[in-house]
Protein backbone atom coordinates (compact mmCIF):
# COMPACT_ATOMS: atom_id res chain seq x y z
CA UNK A 1 0.00 0.00 0.00
CA UNK A 2 1.35 3.46 -0.79
CA UNK A 3 1.48 6.10 1.92
CA UNK A 4 -1.53 7.91 0.43
CA UNK A 5 -3.64 4.76 0.33
CA UNK A 6 -2.75 4.02 3.95
CA UNK A 7 -3.86 7.55 4.91
CA UNK A 8 -7.12 7.08 2.98
CA UNK A 9 -7.80 3.71 4.61
CA UNK A 10 -7.09 5.25 8.03
CA UNK A 11 -9.42 8.16 7.40
CA UNK A 12 -12.21 5.80 6.40
CA UNK A 13 -11.70 3.51 9.40
CA UNK A 14 -11.23 6.19 12.02
CA UNK A 15 -12.93 9.35 13.05
CA UNK A 16 -11.37 12.78 13.10
CA UNK A 17 -12.94 16.00 14.36
CA UNK A 18 -13.80 18.45 11.56
CA UNK A 19 -11.99 21.26 13.32
CA UNK A 20 -8.89 19.40 14.37
CA UNK A 21 -7.61 20.90 17.58
CA UNK A 22 -8.44 24.43 18.57
CA UNK A 23 -7.66 25.35 22.13
CA UNK A 24 -9.48 28.19 23.83
CA UNK A 25 -6.60 29.53 25.84
CA UNK A 26 -6.11 32.53 28.09
CA UNK A 27 -2.53 32.74 26.81
CA UNK A 28 -3.27 33.79 23.20
CA UNK A 29 -1.19 36.80 22.33
CA UNK A 30 -2.24 39.58 21.77
CA UNK A 31 -4.63 38.96 24.65
CA UNK A 32 -8.16 38.17 23.47
CA UNK A 33 -10.69 38.92 26.22
CA UNK A 34 -13.54 37.02 24.51
CA UNK A 35 -11.45 33.87 24.12
CA UNK A 36 -10.20 34.15 27.70
CA UNK A 37 -13.76 34.58 29.03
CA UNK A 38 -14.98 31.55 27.08
CA UNK A 39 -12.06 29.56 28.48
CA UNK A 40 -12.84 30.76 32.02
CA UNK A 41 -16.52 29.80 31.70
CA UNK A 42 -15.57 26.27 30.68
CA UNK A 43 -12.76 26.09 33.26
CA UNK A 44 -15.18 26.93 36.09
CA UNK A 45 -18.54 25.62 34.90
CA UNK A 46 -17.88 22.98 32.22
CA UNK A 47 -19.19 19.50 33.08
CA UNK A 48 -15.70 18.13 33.75
CA UNK A 49 -14.88 21.06 36.07
CA UNK A 50 -18.13 20.54 37.99
CA UNK A 51 -17.53 16.79 38.37
CA UNK A 52 -14.00 17.44 39.68
CA UNK A 53 -14.92 20.22 42.10
CA UNK A 54 -18.05 18.39 43.33
CA UNK A 55 -16.11 15.22 44.03
CA UNK A 56 -13.29 17.24 45.64
CA UNK A 57 -15.65 18.92 48.10
CA UNK A 58 -17.61 15.74 48.84
CA UNK A 59 -14.42 13.76 49.41
CA UNK A 60 -12.94 16.30 51.79
CA UNK A 61 -16.10 16.91 53.81
CA UNK A 62 -17.52 13.38 53.92
CA UNK A 63 -14.82 10.87 53.05
CA UNK A 64 -11.76 12.12 54.92
CA UNK A 65 -10.99 11.53 58.61
CA UNK A 66 -10.49 14.54 60.90
CA UNK A 67 -6.98 15.99 61.29
CA UNK A 68 -7.06 14.89 64.95
CA UNK A 69 -7.44 11.27 63.80
CA UNK A 70 -4.66 11.70 61.24
CA UNK A 71 -2.10 12.91 63.77
CA UNK A 72 -0.92 9.34 64.16
CA UNK A 73 -0.11 7.10 61.25
CA UNK A 74 -2.37 4.12 61.85
CA UNK A 75 -3.23 1.50 59.24
CA UNK A 76 -7.01 1.68 59.61
CA UNK A 77 -7.52 5.23 58.35
CA UNK A 78 -4.69 4.90 55.81
CA UNK A 79 -6.35 1.78 54.36
CA UNK A 80 -9.70 3.59 54.25
CA UNK A 81 -8.17 6.45 52.25
CA UNK A 82 -6.64 3.95 49.81
CA UNK A 83 -9.99 2.17 49.36
CA UNK A 84 -11.78 5.52 48.95
CA UNK A 85 -9.30 6.50 46.21
CA UNK A 86 -9.81 3.19 44.41
CA UNK A 87 -13.56 3.82 44.73
CA UNK A 88 -13.20 7.31 43.18
CA UNK A 89 -11.20 5.87 40.29
CA UNK A 90 -13.87 3.24 39.65
CA UNK A 91 -16.60 5.84 39.92
CA UNK A 92 -15.12 8.16 37.27
CA UNK A 93 -12.74 6.11 35.11
CA UNK A 94 -14.66 2.87 35.54
CA UNK A 95 -17.97 4.54 34.60
CA UNK A 96 -16.46 6.10 31.46
CA UNK A 97 -14.96 2.73 30.46
CA UNK A 98 -18.23 0.94 31.18
CA UNK A 99 -20.26 3.35 29.09
CA UNK A 100 -17.89 3.48 26.11
CA UNK A 101 -16.39 -0.01 25.96
CA UNK A 102 -18.60 -2.45 27.89
CA UNK A 103 -22.11 -1.17 27.35
CA UNK A 104 -20.94 0.53 24.11
CA UNK A 105 -23.48 3.22 24.94
CA UNK A 106 -22.66 5.37 21.90
CA UNK A 107 -21.35 2.64 19.57
CA UNK A 108 -18.35 3.99 17.72
CA UNK A 109 -19.69 7.54 17.41
CA UNK A 110 -16.78 9.99 17.79
CA UNK A 111 -14.28 7.15 18.33
CA UNK A 112 -10.81 8.01 17.02
CA UNK A 113 -9.53 4.51 16.39
CA UNK A 114 -12.31 2.09 15.77
CA UNK A 115 -10.09 -0.93 16.35
CA UNK A 116 -10.59 -0.23 20.05
CA UNK A 117 -8.50 -1.58 22.91
CA UNK A 118 -6.08 -4.50 22.65
CA UNK A 119 -7.10 -7.97 23.80
CA UNK A 120 -5.06 -11.14 23.60
CA UNK A 121 -1.93 -9.09 22.96
CA UNK A 122 1.27 -10.44 24.58
CA UNK A 123 2.75 -6.91 24.79
CA UNK A 124 0.42 -6.22 27.72
CA UNK A 125 0.42 -7.75 31.18
CA UNK A 126 -2.36 -10.37 31.41
CA UNK A 127 -2.37 -10.09 27.57
CA UNK A 128 -5.03 -7.45 27.91
CA UNK A 129 -4.63 -3.68 27.63
CA UNK A 130 -7.51 -2.78 29.96
CA UNK A 131 -6.41 -5.22 32.67
CA UNK A 132 -2.84 -3.92 32.54
CA UNK A 133 -4.12 -0.34 32.67
CA UNK A 134 -6.37 -1.12 35.65
CA UNK A 135 -3.55 -2.90 37.46
CA UNK A 136 -1.13 0.03 37.27
CA UNK A 137 -3.86 2.59 38.02
CA UNK A 138 -5.20 0.77 41.07
CA UNK A 139 -1.99 -0.62 42.57
CA UNK A 140 0.68 1.96 41.76
CA UNK A 141 -1.54 4.98 40.93
CA UNK A 142 -3.89 4.80 43.92
CA UNK A 143 -1.00 3.54 46.09
CA UNK A 144 1.24 6.57 45.51
CA UNK A 145 -1.75 8.95 45.50
CA UNK A 146 -2.61 7.58 48.98
CA UNK A 147 1.02 7.70 50.15
CA UNK A 148 1.35 11.41 49.25
CA UNK A 149 -2.09 12.22 50.60
CA UNK A 150 -1.56 10.49 53.94
CA UNK A 151 1.88 12.03 54.35
CA UNK A 152 0.51 15.52 53.63
CA UNK A 153 -2.43 15.21 56.08
CA UNK A 154 -0.07 13.87 58.73
CA UNK A 155 2.19 16.90 58.17
CA UNK A 156 -0.79 19.27 58.47
CA UNK A 157 -1.98 17.48 61.61
CA UNK A 158 1.45 17.78 63.25
CA UNK A 159 2.29 21.33 62.17
CA UNK A 160 5.02 20.42 59.67
CA UNK A 161 3.71 22.37 56.64
CA UNK A 162 5.10 25.88 56.36
CA UNK A 163 1.95 28.03 56.09
CA UNK A 164 -1.25 26.27 57.15
CA UNK A 165 -4.36 28.42 56.69
CA UNK A 166 -7.71 28.15 58.46
CA UNK A 167 -11.22 28.60 57.01
CA UNK A 168 -12.11 31.42 59.39
CA UNK A 169 -8.88 33.28 58.72
CA UNK A 170 -8.90 33.20 54.92
CA UNK A 171 -12.05 31.74 53.34
CA UNK A 172 -11.62 33.72 50.11
CA UNK A 173 -8.00 32.68 49.68
CA UNK A 174 -8.89 29.03 50.35
CA UNK A 175 -11.68 29.11 47.75
CA UNK A 176 -9.45 30.91 45.23
CA UNK A 177 -6.58 28.44 45.56
CA UNK A 178 -9.05 25.54 45.33
CA UNK A 179 -10.29 26.86 41.98
CA UNK A 180 -6.75 27.51 40.75
CA UNK A 181 -5.53 23.96 41.38
CA UNK A 182 -6.51 22.41 38.01
CA UNK A 183 -4.63 25.23 36.29
CA UNK A 184 -1.54 24.87 38.49
CA UNK A 185 -1.65 21.14 37.76
CA UNK A 186 -1.72 21.73 34.00
CA UNK A 187 1.58 23.65 34.20
CA UNK A 188 3.14 21.04 36.46
CA UNK A 189 1.94 18.27 34.12
CA UNK A 190 3.63 19.82 31.09
CA UNK A 191 7.05 19.95 32.74
CA UNK A 192 6.99 16.57 34.46
CA UNK A 193 5.62 14.91 31.33
CA UNK A 194 8.24 16.61 29.17
CA UNK A 195 10.88 15.32 31.59
CA UNK A 196 9.65 11.75 31.21
CA UNK A 197 10.32 12.01 27.48
CA UNK A 198 14.02 12.43 28.29
CA UNK A 199 15.38 9.11 27.00
CA UNK A 200 16.69 7.56 30.25
CA UNK A 201 13.39 8.31 32.02
CA UNK A 202 11.36 7.28 29.00
CA UNK A 203 13.12 3.91 28.83
CA UNK A 204 12.87 3.37 32.60
CA UNK A 205 9.30 4.52 33.14
CA UNK A 206 7.23 6.46 30.60
CA UNK A 207 7.41 3.70 27.93
CA UNK A 208 4.75 1.89 29.98
CA UNK A 209 2.17 4.65 29.51
CA UNK A 210 3.01 4.79 25.80
CA UNK A 211 2.40 1.10 25.25
CA UNK A 212 -1.10 2.49 24.82
CA UNK A 213 -0.87 3.78 21.24
CA UNK A 214 -4.65 3.78 21.30
CA UNK A 215 -6.12 4.67 24.67
CA UNK A 216 -9.12 3.96 26.87
CA UNK A 217 -10.16 5.70 30.13
CA UNK A 218 -8.05 3.34 32.27
CA UNK A 219 -4.93 4.20 30.25
CA UNK A 220 -4.93 7.65 31.87
CA UNK A 221 -3.46 6.61 35.21
CA UNK A 222 -1.60 3.59 33.82
CA UNK A 223 1.96 4.65 34.57
CA UNK A 224 5.13 3.16 35.97
CA UNK A 225 5.58 3.86 39.74
CA UNK A 226 8.51 6.19 38.95
CA UNK A 227 6.20 8.23 36.76
CA UNK A 228 3.48 8.25 39.42
CA UNK A 229 6.00 9.64 41.92
CA UNK A 230 6.71 12.53 39.54
CA UNK A 231 3.21 12.99 38.16
CA UNK A 232 1.63 13.28 41.62
CA UNK A 233 4.43 15.41 43.10
CA UNK A 234 2.54 18.69 42.50
CA UNK A 235 0.94 18.21 45.92
CA UNK A 236 4.28 19.12 47.56
CA UNK A 237 3.42 22.70 46.64
CA UNK A 238 0.97 22.71 49.57
CA UNK A 239 3.81 21.99 51.96
CA UNK A 240 5.39 25.34 51.12
CA UNK A 241 2.67 27.81 50.04
CA UNK A 242 -0.22 28.91 52.29
CA UNK A 243 -2.64 25.97 52.05
CA UNK A 244 -5.41 24.07 53.78
CA UNK A 245 -5.54 20.24 53.69
CA UNK A 246 -8.58 20.49 51.38
CA UNK A 247 -6.15 21.73 48.71
CA UNK A 248 -3.99 18.61 49.01
CA UNK A 249 -7.13 16.46 48.89
CA UNK A 250 -8.42 18.14 45.73
CA UNK A 251 -4.97 18.35 44.08
CA UNK A 252 -4.43 14.59 44.31
CA UNK A 253 -8.02 13.68 43.51
CA UNK A 254 -7.80 15.84 40.39
CA UNK A 255 -4.53 14.21 39.36
CA UNK A 256 -6.06 10.77 39.95
CA UNK A 257 -9.26 11.12 37.98
CA UNK A 258 -8.72 13.86 35.38
CA UNK A 259 -6.50 11.77 33.02
CA UNK A 260 -9.67 9.79 32.26
CA UNK A 261 -10.95 12.44 29.85
CA UNK A 262 -7.91 12.82 27.60
CA UNK A 263 -7.63 9.06 27.21
CA UNK A 264 -11.20 7.99 26.44
CA UNK A 265 -10.36 7.29 22.78
CA UNK A 266 -13.47 9.30 21.90
CA UNK A 267 -13.89 12.99 21.09
CA UNK A 268 -17.03 13.19 23.18
CA UNK A 269 -18.98 11.20 25.74
CA UNK A 270 -22.67 11.45 25.04
CA UNK A 271 -25.16 10.07 27.57
CA UNK A 272 -28.65 11.21 26.55
CA UNK A 273 -28.53 15.01 26.88
CA UNK A 274 -25.29 15.06 28.86
CA UNK A 275 -22.35 15.80 26.61
CA UNK A 276 -18.78 15.77 27.87
CA UNK A 277 -16.24 17.03 25.35
CA UNK A 278 -13.01 15.15 25.71
CA UNK A 279 -10.37 15.86 23.08
CA UNK A 280 -8.18 14.80 20.20
CA UNK A 281 -5.12 16.60 21.55
CA UNK A 282 -3.70 13.95 23.90
CA UNK A 283 -4.82 11.16 21.55
CA UNK A 284 -2.35 12.70 19.06
CA UNK A 285 0.38 12.54 21.70
CA UNK A 286 -0.20 8.79 22.05
CA UNK A 287 -0.29 8.34 18.31
CA UNK A 288 2.81 10.38 17.42
CA UNK A 289 4.70 10.53 20.78
CA UNK A 290 6.76 13.68 20.10
CA UNK A 291 4.09 16.36 20.17
CA UNK A 292 1.36 17.79 22.45
CA UNK A 293 3.13 17.17 25.74
CA UNK A 294 0.85 19.47 27.71
CA UNK A 295 -2.85 20.29 27.81
CA UNK A 296 -4.73 22.03 25.05
CA UNK A 297 -5.13 25.32 26.92
CA UNK A 298 -1.48 25.63 27.96
CA UNK A 299 0.96 27.89 26.10
CA UNK A 300 3.94 25.51 26.25
CA UNK A 301 3.47 23.37 23.15
CA UNK A 302 2.95 26.50 21.07
CA UNK A 303 5.97 28.12 22.60
CA UNK A 304 8.31 25.18 22.06
CA UNK A 305 6.99 24.31 18.58
CA UNK A 306 5.51 20.93 19.53
CA UNK A 307 1.84 21.79 18.97
CA UNK A 308 0.14 19.26 16.66
CA UNK A 309 -3.42 19.91 15.50
CA UNK A 310 -3.80 16.62 13.63
CA UNK A 311 -3.33 18.16 10.17
CA UNK A 312 -0.88 17.03 7.48
CA UNK A 313 1.00 20.35 7.90
CA UNK A 314 1.55 19.65 11.61
CA UNK A 315 2.69 16.13 10.77
CA UNK A 316 5.23 17.44 8.27
CA UNK A 317 6.47 20.07 10.72
CA UNK A 318 6.91 17.39 13.39
CA UNK A 319 8.83 15.16 10.92
CA UNK A 320 11.19 18.02 10.03
CA UNK A 321 11.75 18.87 13.71
CA UNK A 322 12.60 15.25 14.57
CA UNK A 323 15.01 14.93 11.59
CA UNK A 324 16.70 18.13 12.75
CA UNK A 325 16.97 16.73 16.34
CA UNK A 326 18.50 13.47 15.09
CA UNK A 327 21.14 15.38 13.07
CA UNK A 328 22.16 17.27 16.22
Ligand SMILES: [Zn+2]
Nearest residue numbers: 209220282286
Ligand atom coordinates in the same frame (compact mmCIF):
# COMPACT_ATOMS: atom_id res chain seq x y z
ZN1 LIG B 1 -1.43 9.78 28.08
Ligand SMILES: [Zn+2]
Nearest residue numbers: 193197206210
Ligand atom coordinates in the same frame (compact mmCIF):
# COMPACT_ATOMS: atom_id res chain seq x y z
ZN1 LIG C 1 4.26 11.00 26.84
